[in-house]
Amino acid sequence: HEHESSGAAQFVPSPCPSTPDMKLTAAILLSFAAGSTIAARSKAPRAHELTADYSYDSWCAHFNSEPTEEGRVRFAKTLADILEHNANPSASYKRGVNQFTALPPSSVPTGRNAAGRDLLKLKPKAFDESLLNLELPTSVDWREKGVVSPVKNQGHCGSCWAFATTATVESHVAINSGNLFSLSPQQLVACAPNDDHCGGVGGCMGSIPELAYDYLVGAGGMAEEWSYPYVSYSGLTNGTCTDKPEVKITIDGYVKLPENNATAVMAALAHVGPLAINIDASIWHTYESGIFDGCSYTEMEIDHVVELVGYGTDEDSGLDYWLVRNSWSPTFGENGYIRLLRDPVDATPCGVDDQPTMGTGCEGPGGDVRSTQYPCGQCGTVFDVSYPTGADTYV
Secondary structure (H helix, E strand, C coil): CCCCCCCCECCCCCCCCCCHHHHHHHHHHHCCCECCHHHHHHHCCCHHHCCCCCCHHHHHHHCCCCCCHHHHHHHHHHHHHHHHHHCCCCCCEEECCCCCCCCCHHHCCCCCCCCCCCCCCCCCECCCHHHHHCCCCCCEEHHHHCCCCCCCECCCCECHHHHHHHHHHHHHHHHHHCCCCCECHHHHHHHCCCCCCCCCCCCCECCCHHHHHHHHHHHCCEEEHHHCCCCCCCCCCCCCCCCCCCEEEECCEEEECCCCCHHHHHHHHHHCCCEEEEECCCCCCCEEEEEECCCCCCCCCCCEEEEEEEEEECCCCCCEEEEEECCECCCCCECCEEEEECCCHHHCCECCECCHHHCCCCCCCCCCCCCCECCECHHHCCCCEEEEECCEECC
8 A cells, every 4th residue: 555654754666576785775765754755746846847957955855865965966867868858759758757766776676587487386277268259449447447446555675566466356356246455465475485486585575476376375365455554665574474364355366368469468458357467667767657668679677567457549649558557656657557558469579588587487496497588568568467367255
């Protein structure tokens, strides 16, 4: 949930999973004084208001940060880059200032994952290929159906995998039962095992949705957030695992979509529900609005997990997009969301990720760790996609 307590520090959300050097930036992150980043963002200029006159001292005031000389230098460079980008009339998206603007790269690092799922005890259910024969609507937005909960904030913990899984499970429970619950990502962070280092080493150090589904089936379900609140904002603790959480919902497995199949992603999204997707979020931090097309296809690095909740076409630009819910609080992007460029299904470009151990899978014996992988779609949107099955209220 969004952390707005007047008595606690606000931590900067991070891509996922975390790496140990993130703890070196704790002092920087803890300089964020008590208060809501939502309130801070409302005071900072939006892209159309932003000029070279906006100062580092103003940024520090807006985002409750203690000034440093290094921060001043980083801020000046980032602001210049933002203004140069926004001055380009052909740019499909706007960049802006936010809680990341003056922070060092190590405070929002990418993580360590790998490609391959052979070690998982719970095997995925088969994708229903009959979905491919169904007509696709021109647009989908599951928020309009009332099955998407408010955007949450993972803080400085590399728990994107837990937040994306939680959000996707919430949506599927709502679709199947009519009840939208706010479920507990903390339960996954504290309890979901990761013995073979799939997507990291577990908890705030990263994991993958498949292990979260696996755990939920074995644990008998998932608790609501109020009964198992999030305590891992700092990234310094995974919290305590409760052996018998007060379960509110259950699932019975998951479906893994065919790799890099944009048609399957659109069909599942339109006719089944929101999806958990692995993504390259390494340069999302200055995104403010519009259709993001900034990911590199030659140096792609899958480092984050988010919930895909829709697709459509932008009325102003005519560009097709994917609608993605992030877990960096509503201060990020378009009220917590980012729209990614959606290429034609028969012409979806693929990128090269030559560091799969920074991507999406397992390191243990038997893990299929590829030396190179080829994620397709903007930022790898259609590369690694899944959703839970049998999601319903606990009986």
